[in-house]
Amino acid sequence: MQLDPQYKRHAALWALIEDKVPAVDLAHDAHHVERVYRWALRLAPEAGAQPDLAGAAALVHDLVNVPKESDERAEASARSAAEAAPFLVSAGYKPKEYAEIAAAVRSCSWSAGLEPVGPIAVVLQDADRLDAIGAVGIARTFVTAQSIVSRGKALRLYDPDDPIGRDGRAPDDTVNAVDHFLTKLLTLAEGMHLPSARDEAVRRHGLMVLVLEELAREVE
Numbered sequence: 001m002q003l004d005p006q007y008k009r010h011a012a013l014w015a016l017i018e019d020k021v022p023a024v025d026l027a028h029d030a031h032h033v034e035r036v037y038r039w040a041l042r043l044a045p046e047a048g049a050q051p052d053l054a055g056a057a058a059l060v061h062d063l064v065n066v067p068k069e070s071d072e073r074a075e076a077s078a079r080s081a082a083e084a085a086p087f088l089v090s091a092g093y094k095p096k097e098y099a100e101i102a103a104a105v106r107s108c109s110w111s112a113g114l115e116p117v118g119p120i121a122v123v124l125q126d127a128d129r130l131d132a133i134g135a136v137g138i139a140r141t142f143v144t145a146q147s148i149v150s151r152g153k154a155l156r157l158y159d160p161d162d163p164i165g166r167d168g169r170a171p172d173d174t175v176n177a178v179d180h181f182l183t184k185l186l187t188l189a190e191g192m193h194l195p196s197a198r199d200e201a202v203r204r205h206g207l208m209v210l211v212l213e214e215l216a217r218e219v220e
Contacts, residue, residue: 134204
C-alpha cells in the first residue's frame, strides 16, 4: 500500500486494519482499497474536502465485506463505518472527524442507495464507483462472479440468446454475470458528482461499451 507520507494518521490507521482486508477477494483486496484511496486524495481538493479525512474514509470503506449475493449486502457500508470506529480513534482521529468519516462510509455503497452528504462523502462515493468501471471494473465484475459461483450459487457468464440485452429482455445479474453492466455499471458515469470523476468515468464507460460490443460479436 502506497500511502501519502504527509498524512501520518493514514499509516497508523492502515497498520491497524491491514490484516482485516480480505486477500481472498480480489475485487475488494488491498489493491482495491489503494486505488480508491488514491482517487480520494486526488478528488478531495475539488470537493473542498480535507484530504486527511477523505483518505481515511477510503482506507476503511470496505472494512466489512458482505458477499454480493447476500440479502444483507445493503448493510455492508453501515457495518464498515461502525467497525472502523476503534481503529480511527487509535489512529488519532477525534470524534467529530470520525463522525464525518463514518457518514461518508455509510453512503458510499451502491446497495445502500444513499445520497452523499458532505464533501468527504461525495469524494468517497465517486472514488469507489470509479473503481467499479473501466478495465479494472470489468476484471472485478468477473472475479466477483466467480466468487459467487464458488460459494455455490448458479451463475452463467451471459445469456446465450441475447448476450448484452439487445432484444429487450429484462437484465438479471443474479443469473448472468454480464448483466451486471446493464443493471449497474453502465449507469455509474452519469451519477458522478465531481467534474474530474465525471470525465474519467465517461472515458471508462466508453471502454466498457466497446468490450460488450466485442463480446457480442464473438459469441452471437
